[in-house]
Amino acid sequence: MQRTVVLAALALVALAAWATAERSSDLERTVVELRDRALGDDLAYELLRSLTTEVGHRLAGSPGDRAAVAWAQRELRKLGFDEVRTEPVTVPHWVRGNAAGKILEPYPQETVLLALGGSVGTPEEGLTAEVVAVPDLEALAELPDQRVRGKIVFVNRATERTRTGRGYGEAGVVRRNGPAAASAKGAVAILIRSIGTGNQRFAHTGATRYQDDVPRIPAAALAVPDADLLAAQLATGRRVRFHLELGSHYRPQTRSANVIAEVRGREAPDEIVLLGAHLDSWDVGTGAHDDGAGCAIVMSAGRLIADLPRPPRRTVRVVLFANEEFGLSGARAYAAAHADRLAVHQLALESDLGGDQVWAFATLVDPRALPEAERIAALLEPLGIEALGNEARGGADLIPLRSARVPMADLRQDATRYFDYHHTLDDTFDKIDPGAMAQNVAAYAAVAYWAAETPTSFTPAPEREGASGGR
Amino acid sequence: MQRTVVLAALALVALAAWATAERSSDLERTVVELRDRALGDDLAYELLRSLTTEVGHRLAGSPGDRAAVAWAQRELRKLGFDEVRTEPVTVPHWVRGNAAGKILEPYPQETVLLALGGSVGTPEEGLTAEVVAVPDLEALAELPDQRVRGKIVFVNRATERTRTGRGYGEAGVVRRNGPAAASAKGAVAILIRSIGTGNQRFAHTGATRYQDDVPRIPAAALAVPDADLLAAQLATGRRVRFHLELGSHYRPQTRSANVIAEVRGREAPDEIVLLGAHLDSWDVGTGAHDDGAGCAIVMSAGRLIADLPRPPRRTVRVVLFANEEFGLSGARAYAAAHADRLAVHQLALESDLGGDQVWAFATLVDPRALPEAERIAALLEPLGIEALGNEARGGADLIPLRSARVPMADLRQDATRYFDYHHTLDDTFDKIDPGAMAQNVAAYAAVAYWAAETPTSFTPAPEREGASGGR
Numbered sequence: 001m002q003r004t005v006v007l008a009a010l011a012l013v014a015l016a017a018w019a020t021a022e023r024s025s026d027l028e029r030t031v032v033e034l035r036d037r038a039l040g041d042d043l044a045y046e047l048l049r050s051l052t053t054e055v056g057h058r059l060a061g062s063p064g065d066r067a068a069v070a071w072a073q074r075e076l077r078k079l080g081f082d083e084v085r086t087e088p089v090t091v092p093h094w095v096r097g098n099a100a101g102k103i104l105e106p107y108p109q110e111t112v113l114l115a116l117g118g119s120v121g122t123p124e125e126g127l128t129a130e131v132v133a134v135p136d137l138e139a140l141a142e143l144p145d146q147r148v149r150g151k152i153v154f155v156n157r158a159t160e161r162t163r164t165g166r167g168y169g170e171a172g173v174v175r176r177n178g179p180a181a182a183s184a185k186g187a188v189a190i191l192i193r194s195i196g197t198g199n200q201r202f203a204h205t206g207a208t209r210y211q212d213d214v215p216r217i218p219a220a221a222l223a224v225p226d227a228d229l230l231a232a233q234l235a236t237g238r239r240v241r242f243h244l245e246l247g248s249h250y251r252p253q254t255r256s257a258n259v260i261a262e263v264r265g266r267e268a269p270d271e272i273v274l275l276g277a278h279l280d281s282w283d284v285g286t287g288a289h290d291d292g293a294g295c296a297i298v299m300s301a302g303r304l305i306a307d308l309p310r311p312p313r314r315t316v317r318v319v320l321f322a323n324e325e326f327g328l329s330g331a332r333a334y335a336a337a338h339a340d341r342l343a344v345h346q347l348a349l350e351s352d353l354g355g356d357q358v359w360a361f362a363t364l365v366d367p368r369a370l371p372e373a374e375r376i377a378a379l380l381e382p383l384g385i386e387a388l389g390n391e392a393r394g395g396a397d398l399i400p401l402r403s404a405r406v407p408m409a410d411l412r413q414d415a416t417r418y419f420d421y422h423h424t425l426d427d428t429f430d431k432i433d434p435g436a437m438a439q440n441v442a443a444y445a446a447v448a449y450w451a452a453e454t455p456t457s458f459t460p461a462p463e464r465e466g467a468s469g470g471r
Numbered sequence: 472m473q474r475t476v477v478l479a480a481l482a483l484v485a486l487a488a489w490a491t492a493e494r495s496s497d498l499e500r501t502v503v504e505l506r507d508r509a510l511g512d513d514l515a516y517e518l519l520r521s522l523t524t525e526v527g528h529r530l531a532g533s534p535g536d537r538a539a540v541a542w543a544q545r546e547l548r549k550l551g552f553d554e555v556r557t558e559p560v561t562v563p564h565w566v567r568g569n570a571a572g573k574i575l576e577p578y579p580q581e582t583v584l585l586a587l588g589g590s591v592g593t594p595e596e597g598l599t600a601e602v603v604a605v606p607d608l609e610a611l612a613e614l615p616d617q618r619v620r621g622k623i624v625f626v627n628r629a630t631e632r633t634r635t636g637r638g639y640g641e642a643g644v645v646r647r648n649g650p651a652a653a654s655a656k657g658a659v660a661i662l663i664r665s666i667g668t669g670n671q672r673f674a675h676t677g678a679t680r681y682q683d684d685v686p687r688i689p690a691a692a693l694a695v696p697d698a699d700l701l702a703a704q705l706a707t708g709r710r711v712r713f714h715l716e717l718g719s720h721y722r723p724q725t726r727s728a729n730v731i732a733e734v735r736g737r738e739a740p741d742e743i744v745l746l747g748a749h750l751d752s753w754d755v756g757t758g759a760h761d762d763g764a765g766c767a768i769v770m771s772a773g774r775l776i777a778d779l780p781r782p783p784r785r786t787v788r789v790v791l792f793a794n795e796e797f798g799l800s801g802a803r804a805y806a807a808a809h810a811d812r813l814a815v816h817q818l819a820l821e822s823d824l825g826g827d828q829v830w831a832f833a834t835l836v837d838p839r840a841l842p843e844a845e846r847i848a849a850l851l852e853p854l855g856i857e858a859l860g861n862e863a864r865g866g867a868d869l870i871p872l873r874s875a876r877v878p879m880a881d882l883r884q885d886a887t888r889y890f891d892y893h894h895t896l897d898d899t900f901d902k903i904d905p906g907a908m909a910q911n912v913a914a915y916a917a918v919a920y921w922a923a924e925t926p927t928s929f930t931p932a933p934e935r936e937g938a939s940g941g942r
Contacts, residue, residue: 109757
């Protein structure tokens with residue numbers, strides 16, 4: 001009897017193991033099919049052509065923003081998702097207005113610049129002041145206040161080109177913190193060298209942050225060749241005076257929306273695999289790399305899963321977030337609206353580093369699920385994607401999900417050329433590589449399907465240091 | 472006696488041959504020294520930094536034009552030429568004014584464009600019309616007039632990237648002849664795809680030509696991504712309407728100058744080796760490649776010759792021509808002012824294809840001087856320059872010298888990337904390679920010195936077909 005029980009138990013274990021292997025094998029087969037179908041598909045590329053042709057740029061609160069929300073709903077409905085809906089998001093509405101910058105002395109020349117996102121304007125007639133240059137914010141901190149007072153600070157910090165985008169992270173602090181730091185020392189305005197890797201003559205905009213305890217001063221980014229020109233004029237040793245005009249201002253807050261599409265899970269529809277990207281863009285270029293590409297990639301990955309004969313166990317939810325650029329309004333609205341369901345988010349991914357190839361895969365999942373992550377990684381390897389371990393960072397729109405310990409995965413893209421285009425007039429469809437887009441879709445579809453189908457739970461994500469950290 | 476005379480004659484011939492060989496050897500030694508000194512010198516690069524920093528763009532008739540003439544005289548005087556002077560040139564004064572173009576239907580989007588040089592403006596409120604697209608001027612010619620009347624013609628002709636710049640020559644006809652061709656069919660304006668090889672979002676300006684028998688219609692070049700956008704909207708099959716505003720207009724003709732600097736020839740000062748480039752630029756960018764680089768190259772080559780302990784036999788004359796871009800005013804003024812001396816121009820060269828490496832050498836000299844050309848070519852070979860024969864074309868500013876059969880040489884530069892920057896906002900100093908600049912100076916100094924020193928006359932150049940042909 002004893003022996004019979006043991007044998008029966010062993011048989012059950014064997015049966016369970018066999019069943020798991022079988023399921024695993026089905027899962028793998030489906031993932032390989034999805035992946036390979038994606039590689040032969042141009043849907044993402046064509047969706048992005050459509051978005052950039054029919055909508056163009058789409059800053060939060062602008063007419064383009066509204067057109068983009070309408071476009072996304074229309075296109076997602078065509079793609080055969082089970083449900084397409086919007087969720088309301090309140091967004092700021094900043095307007096760039098005109099921008100002009102001219103070196104008046106010693107050698108008069110016009111420059112190419114853009115206001116930083118959120119900058120206040122200058123008086124209508126502009127402002128004119130002497131320029132004081134520093135290589136970075138550390139050097140600015142060391143300047144005596146009287147060297148800065150009444151002047152225009154020029155921070156000439158270069159952005160390093162890297163595959164990971166690390167250079168952007170390092171230089172970006174100038175854009176975010178420079179205006180407040182210069183104002184604290186009495187500057188009347190700030191010019192920064194564009195946070196960008198190329199030397200094409202485009203200024204790179206992007207959000208800045210003021211501090212409540214110092215005046216908000218006009219802030220603009222010079223195109224890299226113009227930063228070089230200003231530096232060259234300063235290098236003559238002669239006094240440099242600059243005239244700046246910015247018409248930037250805020251209008252009242254307005255409404256936008258997160259656009260959401262779902263493939264409803266067949267067994268656990270409340271458990272969510274979230275594929276995110278942000279629908280808004282800066283008000284220059286057509287937001288092709290940032291982040292039209294991400295939208296098109298996750299829409300296409302979701303569509304491939306929706307096309308399967310049998311939906312996965314869990315729900316695959318595509319979320320096109322409103323207003324990432326100007327304060328993560330959509331991401332915060334999502335986290336608030338779904339607060340009671342974040343604990344059943346199986347995995348969240350965001351595509352927000354352009355349209356170039358994915359080169360690495362990282363997870364942030366319950367360590368017990370790591371063998372599962374390794375199995376996914378093995379299927380990504382033929383796409384040229386290496387596995388990096390369990391320290392995924394998630395995209396900006398996933399920041400509000402961190403404190404709820406939502407598991408995340410990164411499909412890290414090659415950022416080598418991304419910051420040539422990022423936040424410029426030149427972020428247009430012609431810069432997109434259709435083959436790289438298809439590789440992205442393959443990777444997103446594979447990871448999303450696996451996460452949605454596997455019996456293994458990825459939750460909760462491990463706690464991590466700096467989980468409340470900034471962008 | 473008879474025999475003595477023969478012997479004496481033979482001795483004289485031998486002496487002459489020996490003397491020639493000796494001179495040749497001195498000449499070669501000096502040329503090699505000049506060439507190698509140039510390769511280690513950064514004068515051209517630094518002159519161009521100075522021009523782009525202290526003057527910037529310099530369209531004929533503009534304040535920049537005047538500043539450039541003053542700059543050139545000042546810098547040439549510093550370089551130790553025997554004489555620096557100006558010769559007056561009357562130039563047109565076209566002003567670009569504002570430019571804006573927007574697709575109104577079916578999908579409203581702003582575009583990046585520039586008026587073509589010489590374009591008339593639109594009414595102040597702009598003009599709005601339906602767009603009719605053609606791939607090239609041949610297709611435009613075949614369109615029935617009623618398909619064009621009252622519309623904006625859009626010519627979407629791409630520019631091929633080539634080392635020789637051939638693609639520019641082929642596509643450029645659209646810019647030069649498109650406005651008159653569209654007007655002849657009743658168009659109200661014309662938009663062309665920029666004549667440029669890159670897809671950076673810069674419009675490429677450049678001179679157009681109207682015809683007296685048809686109305687002058689506003690003419691603008693769309694940046695390549697914007698031409699793609701317009702084509703993508705047209706490809707939807709929906710009616711496309713475009714709104715164009717150009718503030719372009721002419722002001723009264725004004726004065727500019729050719730700036731001339733000479734190393735006076737020690738034996739035949741009236742015989743001239745002319746090193747040309749044009750000092751004017753378009754009113755966008757800082758005219759770094761076009762043609763600040765050429766100015767800096769010929770100034771530096773001339774300076775190296777001026778620095779020699781003994782001046783060459785003939786005069787080396789550096790000519791920085793006024794207003795190449797807008798009708799060759801400086802070139803024509805030079806030809807007129809020196810009409811009675813063109814027959815004693817030993818050789819003319821112009822540098823006007825940017826700052827990249829020279830890859831080929833060609834001459835257009837009296838065929839009896841070809842062995843001499845071969846000897847020069849041998850000394851250019853270590854610079855990576857191949858010899859192409861006796862069919863030099865000369866630069867645009869040398870066109871008015873053709874009919875006088877002035878011998879010419881080409882030092883042809885690699886134009887692979889030149890037409891990415893040409894006539895755009897992005898033609899700035901950071902695009903210049905200092906090593907390539909030095910190689911250019913080495914080649915110009917070598918050819919100029921040889922031509923100025925050799926006893927061999929290069930005149931007259933052979934007649935050639937199409938000698939009166941256009942640019």
